[in-house]
Amino acid sequence: MRIVQIIDSFEMGGAQSLQVTFANEVLCRGHDLTVISLTESRDTAVEKSLRHGNTSLVFLPSDRLLDRKRIRRLACVLKDCRADVVQTHLTYSNILGSLAGKMAGVPVVATLHNEMYDPGWTNRARYLIETMVVQAAARKIVAVGYQVGNSQKKRFPAKKITVIPNAVNIPNPLSHDECMALKRELLGDPEQPVLITIGRLARQKGLIDLLDSFAALRREQPGVRLVIIGDGSFRPQLEEHIHALQLEQSVFLLGERSDARLLLPAGDIYVSASHWEGLPVAVLEAMAAGLPVVATRVGDLPYIVVDGSGRLVEPREPLKLARALGETLADPEKVKRMGQAAREYVVRNHHPRVWVDHLLDTYYQARNETPPQAELEVKRQ
Missing domain, CATH: 3.40.50.2000 (Glycogen Phosphorylase B;)
Incomplete structure (x- = not known):
């Protein structure tokens, strides 16, 4: 054909x-x-x-x-x-x-x-x-x-x-040592937890909400870091809000990266604060890489964040998102189980x-x- x-x-x-x-x-x-x-x-x-x-x-x-x-x-x-x-x-x-x-x-x-x-x-x-x-x-x-x-x-x-x-394509899983090496190469200290998100820097993605929730989370877990991969017209507002919240040392704007999917294993949790969505490929890629998902309940996310693979909260609720992230990070063993469940779901269904x-x-x-x-x-x- x-x-x-x-x-x-x-x-x-x-x-x-x-x-x-x-x-x-x-x-x-x-x-x-x-x-x-x-x-x-x-x-x-x-x-x-x-x-x-x-x-x-x-x-x-x-x-x-x-x-x-x-x-x-x-x-x-x-x-x-x-x-x-x-x-x-x-x-x-x-x-x-x-x-x-x-x-x-x-x-x-x-x-x-x-x-x-x-x-x-x-x-x-x-x-x-x-x-x-x-x-x-x-x-x-x-x-x-x-x-x-x-x-x-x-x-x-x-x-x-x-x-x-x-x-999405299903990547071969990385070992724990390989994930730590990737995190060290990207951010330095591999021991601190990392949240990661990929996408256009646009109003739809709820990035101001994400930064507000991250600032609230850091009051409880000051070592956590946030990696944002992507570019777009909303970047100046994002940089301004990072400065206003004094998050310059803990939020990393990596811009558009051709190797974005390969960087996912450097994260511990994939996070999304979108106000609306379809079925986001970036979330599927994160799940395929073995990351649990903490995100807003929009679009088709309730259909894929299932079977213990993550947590969903209502959109435009930064404090609820921060709470869900904090509770998830508090149990590292549960994070691993959720990540495995996420990968298994994508392999079966996507x-x-x-x-x-x-x-x-x-x-x-x-x-x-x-x-x-x-x-x-x-x-x-």
């Missing part, structure tokens, strides 16, 4: 990480894959990974969302690469990819990654455009988690939403192979086709 994926950009994010996971799986099955970015090439870690795997990359930047020339160029690309199916990710791609797919006569599978949109007039306008275009032009809609799917049903009343939970099986099934349905025998053989293995 000739598959085209369209995404807003190759900057750091969960949807972008999924492109690499998807490419690794489908290419080894013999499918052709082209990934189109709606922004210019910036030689990001995602781009490098996709190129290394021999994925065809196309870049179609523009200063305007509804640029007719870009939509026509996108339709031409779909025709030129003889796409059998297109899957789109994130708002701009859902809009432009659905329109271009309709023009090119290629079935489109639109993907919903969040349970809500970022407030603001311009974001609401894009949300409404996305709703109308996907409703009219997409053949199938996929939600990356159950809560995401449930929250979007009223938005797309005439479409069935297929839920296909995100997947393996890339099963995820891609479901996506390919959806592609064949979008084309009104039955999967070929070779694909069925892969699923049976």
